Amino acid sequence: MSSVATEPALHAGNYRGRVARRLVVLAGLAGLLVLSVAIDVSLGPARYAISDVFRTILAPGAADLQMRVVIWDIRMPMALLAVTVGASLSLAGAQMQTILANPLASPFTLGLSAAASFGAALAMVLGVALFPAALWLMVPVNAFAMAMAAALLIFGLSTLRGVTVETIVLLGIALVFTFNAALALLQYFASEQALSAVVFWTMGSLTKATWGKVAVTAVILAICAPLFARRAWALTAIRLGETRAAAMGVPVKRLRLEALFLVSLLAAVPVSFVGTIGFIGIVGPHVARLLLGEDQRFFLPGAMLAGAAILSATSVLSKALLPGAVLPIGVITALVGVPFFMVLILTKGRKSW
């Protein structure tokens, strides 16, 4: 054939260059994340010099008590919860989009967030605890239980015969409307005080961050991410289409079920802690896809880093926009994120989503 004349090593070389460029992009994302977290920790109603903040982080024993409490017990958990929640939601969205072959799939669009909001509202409006044993954690436990129930419903239905990915997406959308209607009904009957609590919760907020929440979300991320990583080749192959992937020997059905279960866990826990932060699950994966492509070896860490960096940057903005006030982060994510996202997808002009 005529093209045999080309030097065979050429494309392997191009490939190595591409890998190197992607590692640089990942390092860049990680750098942005670190920078954003540093700014996040140094921002707040009490003004401290950045150098003091770092001294307190590195040597807490030497700092004065007030500063130590502000940095270590308030700002650090908030800043780190933004990282773990952002990474979890983005990873969940990335894998939902992968296994459902749908660029709109995310914890938000498939009804998990709506279910969580409804669960939280049950606690705040009616005082109903789905697990009475954990009364003091009523709101997050309810939210988690409802989100997980919604996820398991989708999961269960997807195992039925003849259920396609399109059906799953439609089911998810039906769930969004159902839970939103149920939530509206609760709000209609709620007392004024409960109503404002519900509204605040659904806006999403990191202000109730604790080290415990950081640890729980981090552990779940640390369990799920390696499980996805082990299936990197198969997950990437699924994006070539179900039949192609099956022809390559990928157990498509089993992989989809496993992934759906992990995704449910990844999405339900953060949402139960911080409320509705919808946008990250869509925008994080899309940013990673545009920067790195869909080879899961890069896409997977990229989606986590992008989600974490975006939520962390949003956390910074939510404090910086109105001095002295912390705006609800779910609102800021959408307001600031959407224009940025629009520019990104419109200027790239790729045919892949």
Next chain:
Amino acid sequence: MVKLALEQLGARYGQREVLSDASSPWIEGGVLTALVGANAAGKSTLFRRIAGQLRGAGAIRLSGATESDLRYMPQDTAMTAALTVYESVILALKQGKGGWRLTPSELTAVDDVLHRFGIAHLAEQQLPDLSGGQRQSVSIAQTLVTRPKVVLMDEPTSALDLYRQFEILEALRQYAAETGAVVVLAVHDLNQVMRSCTTTIALAGGRIIATGPTLEVLTPDLIRQLYGIDSRVERCSRGCPMMIVDGPSPVEFQV
């Protein structure tokens, strides 16, 4: 040399029987084998059954190869993933293997298959930017990068221009000759079959009605039975066999 034989294969979608009692003698490797039949005759079903994607009655016999040496290339479908051609072929190579790193020999295998099928210049292109014909060539590279010994390809040339059809069929013929692999192609162009494929399997209504040397199988009678078309098989001035279509068979027309 690799050999493949089918014994009373069956397959059903729900209640509907799509494949029944499909048997063939030993099909020899090293040459191209055509699978011909009308639309919905069960060609894809037969491939999927052999590839293990469908369960059903019967047995598949392999000589000189194991089940893991078998690759099936489904019919062309759109690819929307944000991957380059090169990456998509790597993907096919690394399926089922551990490790994120690629060895130099693996990269050589990818380069080699891209050159072999004339798509090395597409290596850095994004999949969604490919034309239908380019995508089909990429599918072929994805299928053969693992150097399988039994290859089932569902319409590998349907989107290719005439020149590329010849180029690809010649490359496939070379591949079969080099590796001794059984290469079965579902193809609609019977003239192309006569020119390139040594053996032909004819499928009608979910049953294999003939298997053998192409010119013995593709008789006017069989072509009428398969497609309801009246035709003649004649020699062109250079001696190569050609099918000349006279038109739809009158009997079929009345039906």
